[in-house]
Amino acid sequence: MDIFQVLTRGANVKRNGRSGGSADFSKTPVDQTAKSQAGSTKKADSDRQLTKELDFFRNKRTVQKAEAEAEINEVKQESEATETTVDSRFYSDSGSLRISSAQDAAELRKSYMGNVTGGDVPLPIGSFEDLVTRFKFDKRLISNLIEAHFTEPTPIQCEGIPMALQGRDVLACAPTGSGKTLSFVLPLLQQVIASRKTDGLKGLIISPTKELANQIFLECTKLSNKIFLDKKRPLSVALLSKSLSAKLKNKIVSDKKYDIIISTPLRLIDVVKQEALDLSSVKHLIFDEADKLFDQTFVEQADSILASCRDPQLRKSMVSATMPSGLEQIAQSIMLDPVRIIIGHKEAANSSIEQKLVFCGNEEGKLVAIRQLIQEGYFKPPVIIFLESITRAKALFHELLYDNLNVDVIHAERTQIQRAKIIERFRTGEIWCLICTDVLARGVDFKGVNLVINYDVPRSAQSYVHRIGRTGRNGREGTAITFYTKQDNLAVKPIINVMKQSGSEVAEWMDQFAKMTKREKEALKKGKSSIDRQQISTVPKMIKQKRRQREEMVEASKRRKALDT
Ligand SMILES: Nc1ncnc2c1ncn2[C@@H]1O[C@H](COP(=O)(O)OP(=O)(O)OP(=O)(O)O)[C@@H](O)[C@H]1O
Numbered sequence: 303m304d305i306f307q308v309l310t311r312g313a314n315v316k317r318n319g320r321s322g323g324s325a326d327f328s329k330t331p332v333d334q335t336a337k338s339q340a341g342s343t344k345k346a347d348s349d350r351q352l353t354k355e356l357d358f359f360r361n362k363r364t365v366q367k368a369e370a371e372a373e374i375n376e377v378k379q380e381s382e383a384t385e386t387t388v389d390s391r392f393y394s395d396s397g398s399l400r401i402s403s404a405q406d407a408a409e410l411r412k413s414y415m416g417n418v419t420g421g422d423v424p425l426p427i428g429s430f431e432d433l434v435t436r437f438k439f440d441k442r443l444i445s446n447l448i449e450a451h452f453t454e455p456t457p458i459q460c461e462g463i464p465m466a467l468q469g470r471d472v473l474a475c476a477p478t479g480s481g482k483t484l485s486f487v488l489p490l491l492q493q494v495i496a497s498r499k500t501d502g503l504k505g506l507i508i509s510p511t512k513e514l515a516n517q518i519f520l521e522c523t524k525l526s527n528k529i530f531l532d533k534k535r536p537l538s539v540a541l542l543s544k545s546l547s548a549k550l551k552n553k554i555v556s557d558k559k560y561d562i563i564i565s566t567p568l569r570l571i572d573v574v575k576q577e578a579l580d581l582s583s584v585k586h587l588i589f590d591e592a593d594k595l596f597d598q599t600f601v602e603q604a605d606s607i608l609a610s611c612r613d614p615q616l617r618k619s620m621v622s623a624t625m626p627s628g629l630e631q632i633a634q635s636i637m638l639d640p641v642r643i644i645i646g647h648k649e650a651a652n653s654s655i656e657q658k659l660v661f662c663g664n665e666e667g668k669l670v671a672i673r674q675l676i677q678e679g680y681f682k683p684p685v686i687i688f689l690e691s692i693t694r695a696k697a698l699f700h701e702l703l704y705d706n707l708n709v710d711v712i713h714a715e716r717t718q719i720q721r722a723k724i725i726e727r728f729r730t731g732e733i734w735c736l737i738c739t740d741v742l743a744r745g746v747d748f749k750g751v752n753l754v755i756n757y758d759v760p761r762s763a764q765s766y767v768h769r770i771g772r773t774g775r776n777g778r779e780g781t782a783i784t785f786y787t788k789q790d791n792l793a794v795k796p797i798i799n800v801m802k803q804s805g806s807e808v809a810e811w812m813d814q815f816a817k818m819t820k821r822e823k824e825a826l827k828k829g830k831s832s833i834d835r836q837q838i839s840t841v842p843k844m845i846k847q848k849r850r851q852r853e854e855m856v857e858a859s860k861r862r863k864a865l866d867t
Contacts, residue, residue: 399428414457420641424468426460433488437467440495446525447488456481461643462621463489466586471618471637473592475625476645477652478771479747479778482621483521486588491526491537493586494561500535502583505562508607510594512566512718513725514745516541518590519564526562537561542569544718550578567595567603574610581610585617591744592620593629593764608636623771624648624764650803651767655774656781657806659794665836668757668785669701675755675783676705682752683708683734688769690758690835692739697838698757699737704849708734714741743769751775756784758835762826763796789833792822 401407407425411418416426430447433439455463458476462485465472476482490505497504507522509515519541529537540546542565549555550573557579563570573579587608589595595604608618618640620633625648633640651657662668675681689695692713699711710724710733721741727733729748736742743765751773760766766784773780786794798816802808808816818826 398431401425401428401432410460414460415646416457416461417644418461418641420470421639423641424464424470427455427464428460430455433463433492437464437492439492440529442529443488443491443495443525446527446529449527450524452484456485457645458482458643459485459488461645462486465641465643466490466617466619467492469615469617471633471640472620472643473625473630473633473637473640474619474621474643475648476623476643477650478623478768479652479775480623480645481776482623483518483590483747486590486619486621487518487522487525490562490586490588491522491529494537495529495531497585498531500531501558503557503560503563503579503581504584505586505588506570506581506584506607506611507562507564507588507590508567508570508595508604509564509590510566510600510744511741511746513721513742514590515564515566516722517745517747522562522564531561539564541565542573544569547573547578551576553578567600567607571603571606574607581607582612584611585613585615586619587611587616588619588621590621591768592633593622593624593626594744596620596629596632623652624767626764647803649763649767649800650805651770651782651800652774653804654777654779655770655804656779657770657801657804658781658783659797659801659812660783660785662785662787664787665838667787669838671785672702672755672757673705676707680753680781681735684728684731684748684751685735685753685755686742686748686751686772687735687737687755687757688743688760689737689739690761694758694835694838695737695739701838702735702737708732709737710735711737712742713739740765740769742772746772747775748772749775750778752780754780754782756782759784759786759790759793759797761793763800766797766800789835792825793833795822796826 399410401410402425404425406428410416410426410428418426427433427436430444430453433447434441434444456476457480458474459481462472462474462482466486466489472486474482474485476485486507490507494504507515507518509518519539522539526537526539531537538560539562540560542563546555547569550557563579570579574581589604594600618637620629620637622629625644630642633642646653660671662671672681672687687698689698692715695711695713699709702709710727712721712724716724724733724736725746728736740760743760745768754770754773756766756769760769770780770782773782784794784797795816795818798808798812802813802816
């Protein structure tokens with residue numbers, strides 16, 4: 303099928319919307335009526351050629367006569383009231399979803415449970431065609447979008463793109479894996495192109511981890527491919543890596559060369575402090591995983607970055623899949639007339655994830671449970687297992703190695719190169735099971751992860767939502783299993799609440815159990831739920847020693863052989 307034809311589709315509310323029956327926008331009676339009317343209108347002028355500009359996507363949809371008549375008959379059977387109130391407003395000449403009034407917008411928002419607040423809120427886009435017709439997007443950028451197979455905007459993209467293009471400060475919350483990256487990268491690229499300025503940094507994207515920063519960089523690179531700001535100067539996007547920061551510090555490259563930089567907070571602050579990077583020209587500042595970047599660990603760094611971006615017209619965006627109330631307060635204090643976008647529920651997980659809680663009794667029970675999952679065929683790779691500490695992640699890794707599982711481990715003690723290699727091998731299917739700490743809990747987009755196991759109960763509802771969000775991404779289904787023991791009585795309560803908010807089935811006793819007293823809430827807030835867990839291992843010490851001896855003997859024999867040759 304011609305890729306341009308694919309673009310006739312409108313907002314991707316079915317795959318990413320969190321609403322129940324109404325999520326499939328294309329199947330509402332209103333929509334069907336609109337379709338048929340649009341069809342009959344089209345019947346009259348089906349041969350009319352669209353202007354070159356409007357037919358950018360070459361997606362003019364021709365509704366066949368029979369199809370149109372069938373649709374009309376179908377609609378006639380609908381109630382008269384529906385028939386008289388509906389018009390063809392939902393479809394443009396080219397057949398893509400068109401949002402042209404507040405009523406259309408309300409209808410669309412209802413379909414994906416979108417809640418948008420703020421003054422003078424722009425209409426959402428109904429399809430990517432709006433980027434050309436409404437926002438006069440750069441054609442090369444559209445072409446890159448198509449080449450990257452982005453054909454229908456997801457709900458957060460329908461809302462986030464026009465807000466950013468209108469120059470608004472944005473506070474956005476949408477489920478994990480629902481396309482938040484594109485919702486801020488696409489308008490940023492267009493704004494940089496439209497500015498036509500060739501010198502000085504214009505856009506800055508901050509991410510809490512290097513892995514996520516790298517992923518955003520790759521997305522930006524893909525979309526900015528072959529785009530020039532003037533005849534000689536390509537649009538330049540950079541990841542602030544160790545080597546780039548060294549080059550900037552040693553004046554091997556000029557900071558004026560870059561239009562957009564993606565960085566983790568500390569590395570950025572380091573180069574700024576050494577006056578190797580000037581942030582005063584930055585016009586767009588985006589905090590991805592904003593609730594993390596403004597929590598206790600990062601808040602000082604985030605403040606320092608904000609202070610260094612001194613342009614009075616600075617546009618700020620804060621984006622995440624979770625939005626605790628503290629973040630909203632911060633946003634109100636640093637943003638100017640912000641627009642707040644919530645898709646779905648801000649305390650819920652993505653609804654395409656099946657969530658399960660498994661009681662394991664004690665630590666030994668968790669290993670038994672993993673082995674049971676393997677034996678019973680539920681351990682379908684790719685699988686990610688989260689643990690609460692580096693020591694525990696390493697211990698489980700060694701345990702599962704002996705089970706002959708194709709497994710590796712990522713935590714903060716592994717070098718950047720090791721981490722990148724493991725991620726690559728996991729992406730290509732060489733590694734089936736990735737064990738990790740929370741370093742990979744946020745943002746990292748592995749396509750097609752089937753199962754996430756929380757070997758240790760996460761410390762907060764937010765951490766839970768992000769961890770399990772590594773599965774069930776971009777409309778795919780996934781499963782998340784959380785192990786808990788007697789020790790997790792308190793920590794498991796917020797998880798049960800997230801399950802309830804996400805529409806997961808929760809037994810009545812669990813519902814009762816999840817209710818928290820004031821004291822428990824305080825304890826959780828103060829992080830008093832940390833647990834002194836028993837070590838991970840079911841293998842008796844003697845067997846372990848024997849295994850180690852055997853490994854040492856094999857290594858020694860390899861060394862001898864190498865010396866002999
Ligand atoms: N309009 C689109 N059409 C098809 N695929 C899309 C679209 N937008 C994004 N995607 C894909 O969906 C996946 C998830 O997107 P992304 O990583 O931006 O999610 P996210 O909302 O930022 O998730 P998280 O909260 O975990 O960071 C990616 O593989 C991305 O390429």
